[in-house]
Amino acid sequence: MTRKAKWIFAVVFSVLLSIVTVVLIHQYLQRETSRRLEQASGNARNVVVFASELQAGKALNANDLLVRKYPEELISAQWYLESSAGMLIGRQLRSDVQPGEPVSERVLSSNLNNGLSAKLPNGYYAITVETDNLGHHNAMLKTGDVVDIVFVGGSFEQSRQYTAFDNIEIFDVYGVQENFGTYSLTLLIESARVRDFTRALGNPMLVWAREHSSPNVDIWAKGTKQSKVAPWKVQ
Known part of the structure; x- marks a missing residue:
């Protein structure tokens, strides 16, 4: 056998040996994987x-x-x-x-979130204010009642400025049953009215109860009403 023939034989033999080795390794890995999966499936x-x-x-x-x-x-x-x-x-x-x-x-959202945020209607904020005039209604205001909130401003040219927020639902009342001198009133305020309502806080506040049957009756604005928040004057 010539040197060239020996070299070709060695190359072919090496290739065949490599192929056999790869096949054997692949078969081993398949058997080992199957064995381990079978073993793990018990647990x-x-x-x-x-x-x-x-x-x-x-x-x-x-x-x-x-x-x-x-x-x-x-x-x-x-x-x-x-x-x-x-x-x-x-x-x-x-x-x-x-x-x-x-x-x-x-x-997952927590099932334990049963706090205030989970109870609020969409598009509303809960704003709690203190007032001492609930006694004027003989403490009859309850959760779900509809009220008008009027903030009393300063005097101007012998008139007094008022800012009114109408048709507001009471979310909670605290202090009535406890016979406190002041009461906390939690109100549902639409998101579009939150800024103006917050600006009005700090002025003396009046709470007027409103009929459920007439939530759309507007007694605060003069002429054509452009906004739910309307300043007005009383002589």
């Missing part, structure tokens, strides 16, 4: 994951959830298991999520 648990991409604020339903097996040693304490999946129905998302992402408390 695997069903974890609840998101079925699709969801946006923050979405209330979860059954179609939004799937179950996947995870080795027990990889499961976070905050993840939800299949046995607790029913607790997720109706929960709201705090942030956006991706499909296949395990459901955890990190991305």
